[in-house]
Amino acid sequence: MGVIAVGRHILSWLIALFVITSPAFAQESTGWWNKDWPYRRAVTVDTSPSGVSLTGAIGRTVLLVRLHDGNFTFSDALDNGADLRVVDSDGKTPLPFHIERFDAANGMATLWVSVPSLNGGEKRRLWLYFGNKTASAGSAIAQTYDPDTVAAFHFSENAGQPARDLTANRNNAQNGAPGVDDNGAVARAAKFPGQGEIVIPASASLAVAAGGPLTVSAWVKPDQLQGEQALYAHGPLILGLANGAPFVLEGTQRIQGAVPLTQGKWTHLALVADGRTLRLYVNGIEAANRAGALPTLDGAVTLGGASGRPFTGELDEVRLSKTARPAAAILASAQSEGPSNKLVSVADAAERQSAGGGNFAYVLGKVEPIDAFIIGLCMIILVLATAVMIAKTRYLNRSVRANSVFLKRFRALHEHLTNMQKVAGITAGELDVIGRSPLGRLYETGVDELEVRREVRGLRPLSGEAVEAMRAAVDAEVVAESQKLDSWMVLLTIAISGGPFIGLLGTVLGVMNTFAGVAQAGDVNVNAIAPGIAAALMATIAGLACAIPSLFGYNYLNARISAVTDEMRVFVDRLITRLAEMQTETPPPATLQAAE
Structure with missing residues (x-):
């Protein structure tokens, strides 16, 4: 169970990191209310x-x-x-x-x-x-x-029951709609067969002073369009339909929309009076207006018809407000x-609150032991691959810096190549840096090979076989340095190749386990299946999380290793050529001067 615990711990850490770095997810994770x-x-x-x-x-x-x-x-x-x-x-x-x-x-x-x-x-x-x-x-x-809302009606009552005002004003109707439609614009709606309008008794909250503001809104579905039909009437003010076209009549003043409503289709109508202008809205869009103010409105209000103007159709969500609602509010309601x-x-x-807020945490809580084991294994591989990438990057950086220091000293020596410890003016710190240089180690190998041959042959020129023997010795050192550079890189290839397959194995096992549990319980529904499948997919995510960083890291490191290896091979040619030339020339002075 150690790998399972590690998997859950590392996955929790990754999810926490995702929450911190993702603004969208952080917004969703608002503190839990209760x-x-x-x-x-x-x-x-x-x-x-x-x-x-x-x-x-x-x-x-x-x-x-x-x-x-x-x-x-x-x-x-x-x-x-x-x-x-x-x-x-x-x-x-x-x-x-x-x-x-x-x-x-x-x-x-x-x-x-x-x-x-x-x-x-x-x-x-x-x-x-x-x-x-x-x-x-x-x-x-x-x-x-x-x-400001003085009356609001859902018409959710049964047929014949008085329509109830939902606001605190209690402007309840004295009667109900003649019929109801359970599938109205929102829920239940009032149905009118051309008679039996709803009457709301007069009250102080419904009365509107002359020039006062008013907003009336309703959903309307006309079942026939002929003639004039009143939807709302209060004293001299009528909101209705004239051959299907919405109109507002105030005394003898009329405004009317140009386009009739569609028979049998729900439409949102609104009347807004602000003391200066009367505006008529259809589906939240202004359809007509005229300058003017309302007269005093008092007495009873009727819905779904008025004297001489019966309505055939349905009404839903009638709302009366003693304020002029802005156009944006009308459109918001309609939409x-x-x-x-x-x-x-x-x-x-x-x-889910118990998951700490957020879908990822919820899914994490549903991870089964087999998936947790796979996730833990993938995370261990990811940790090892990350350690290799960090170590290799540091080693390469150190080698490149050391090579740069060595090459500066190498160029300064010209044709007087000798062991770096014998060079006049070189410091212990510089020797330490050069000791970490792959090129420096190749150089020391080549110089040592030349010294061995001088002890045997003196200053006689080297034969072709001797030069090739020196080259073979330095090439062996190149191979050793290349092996150092490539060591542990196999872990990255394992993470790249094996991570997704290991994660897929965990997903398949998790899905299989989920379906087996559903079959045993005999409960086939989305709520029973979805959490298990989502948790099983966490294994695939873990496999990809293991492979993707390793892929990028491998390509980056491989390119740098290739560059260092190429530099070593070029340097071997330069080194062997210069050593062979030195053996055919006058021997250098016993004491070398430090290069400027």
Whole structure:
């Protein structure tokens, strides 16, 4: 088990290094909000050009988050979603939210999140926590909406039940929609067959003073386009459809969009009055406007029809606000709630708190002993290969520096070659450096060979056989120096060739073990298979981590070794030639002068 422990330790160190050096991963590893919640998923609100390009300050906004089997693991949450919590990007601040629908059996859920201080041109990351099996319901319906929102309706009631206002103003309707559609724009929607509009009694919070601000928004699906149909009516103000084209009527003043809505298709409509201009928006885009202010609005509000203007179709997500919402906020609502949502996205993978935050740490915790052994083996090979690369680099650097010092002294000697210890003026430090030079050792071998022949032959010129014998002696030293340079390089070739195959072996064994466990348990699902396969792939990662640095290091060292070896072979030719020339000339003086 020693190799297993080493493998886990080294892999943990590598993951920690990756976390430190990766800004993207560090951002995901925001501190865990509460240890009682074992899972979380990142929810990204993208108002930059890569999502929905919005500009300026949007302010506090209620955004829709859709969950499904592709981006949420319903089996890890409570059946009613009571354990869900939403935390702001700082990782500390819980955000108000509420659940409109949570259907674990069919893998569908919708929740509304109040996002404070949203701005255009940013990517804001929220955190959706879940998995606390003892948690109580965390929804805060009334707190989801800001004080300017005076009424909000999901129409999630059963047919005939009065429509309930979700804000703290309690502007509940006195009656319900004639029918319901369980598959509305978001969840359940109100269905109107051309009669039976919803009536909301008058209240102080619904009343609007003359010239006051107002925003009305709703999702609309007309089932027929003929005639005039009222969607919202409050005193002299009507938002509706005229032969399918959206219009706003204020007394006798009318503004109208040019393009009719598509029958049987959901469309987002909004009316914004800021005291100077009335604006009509279709799917978040301004469709018409006129200068002017609202008159006093009081009395009851009707939805889904008005006197003489019945509506045939469906309404969903009606929201009334006593403020003029900015255009960016209207577009944000239309985009987050519409089918082609590019504003809000939920991460495909969950993070697990017990893994220390992050997918890599989670996978590491799932590594089986056989994979840990393989990983440990690969890491040991990597450590040995790294030690060889470091040692060889230091040896080559030392040899190159020593060769440079030796060649300077060698050139200064000209034709008076002798043992370096006999050279006048040479220091002990210089001799020590030259002793570490491969060329210096070749030189000493050649000079020693010449001295041996002088003792036997005197100063007579060397025969061809004698010169070749000297060359053979120096060539033998070249081979010895080359072997020193190449020693332990085989470990790098083993790491390059064997590392990936060893890692692949670990992956195959891990996958086989995972499928065997699934077969024995009889539980075939992604949650049972994915962690084991992901952990098995760690062995392949370890093999590649072993091979890739070794490959680069081997190529670098091999190039430098080849350069040093070539330099030695060229030097041997120069050395033997000069030694042979010296033997045919007048012997040098007994005492050599140090070269300038």
